[in-house]
Amino acid sequence: MxxxxxxxxxxxxxxxxxxxYLASHIPMVRSKLGAACKGAAVEQGVAGGAPGTQxxxxxxxxxxxxxxxxxxxxxxxxxxxxxxxxxxxxxxQPVIQISEVxxx
Amino acid sequence: MxxxxxxxxxxxxxxxxxxxYLASHIPMVRSKLGAACKGAAVEQGVAGGAPGTQxxxxxxxxxxxxxxxxxxxxxxxxxxxxxxxxxxxxxxQPVIQISEVxxx
Numbered sequence: 001m002x003x004x005x006x007x008x009x010x011x012x013x014x015x016x017x018x019x020x021y022l023a024s025h026i027p028m029v030r031s032k033l034g035a036a037c038k039g040a041a042v043e044q045g046v047a048g049g050a051p052g053t054q055x056x057x058x059x060x061x062x063x064x065x066x067x068x069x070x071x072x073x074x075x076x077x078x079x080x081x082x083x084x085x086x087x088x089x090x091x092x093q094p095v096i097q098i099s100e101v102x103x104x
Numbered sequence: 105m106x107x108x109x110x111x112x113x114x115x116x117x118x119x120x121x122x123x124x125y126l127a128s129h130i131p132m133v134r135s136k137l138g139a140a141c142k143g144a145a146v147e148q149g150v151a152g153g154a155p156g157t158q159x160x161x162x163x164x165x166x167x168x169x170x171x172x173x174x175x176x177x178x179x180x181x182x183x184x185x186x187x188x189x190x191x192x193x194x195x196x197q198p199v200i201q202i203s204e205v206x207x208x
Contacts, residue, residue, distance in 0.1 A: 003147055022206060042207035043107055046172070049200025056199050095160050096153025102126060103146035
């Protein structure tokens with residue numbers, strides 16, 4: 001199993017419309033990716049590790065797939081549509097990474 | 105539900121003993137945190153979002169708790185022991201953040 005993590009860095013003053021993200025963006029992404037996407041998790045940053053600090057990421061999203069190839073095959077045909085929806089909820093440029101699940 | 109994410113930045117040449125981490129560190133952490141810790145997930149970074157790039161994080165660990173207060177109460181008495189074990193598997197300084205689970 002692999003995870004595609006989409007990490008939105010916390011930036012002072014940068015907005016993120018969580019309502020739109022959960023009600024519209026994520027359902028659209030899941031609909032486009034279809035059965036290849038085995039799960040989706042969304043977390044909103046609350047605090048950093050040290051007292052009184054901000055989180056590194058305002059929002060983290062993790063999408064699960066069986067393999068990197070399964071992700072690429074599902075994502076490629078819809079990449080432009082999915083990316084074009086980002087400005088509808090934030091101006092933050094996400095950091096993306098692919099990881100192998102070692103424990104879940 | 106909240107998640108405490110422990111993110112180890114990818115650094116060229118920096119080692120990370122995943123075998124020790126999974127077989128010794130994580131079980132020790134779960135044993136110390138007890139029933140307050142509702143789940144643990146570990147992912148190993150494979151690639152960045154763009155072709156041919158490295159992942160931002162070599163390893164990501166996510167620990168689940170009911171509340172921030174439950175995490176703090178469980179972690180504080182064992183913080184020193186848990187932190188002292190880090191050099192046994194890596195020299196990488198982790199980024200820590202607390203997040204609220206919005207979708208799981």
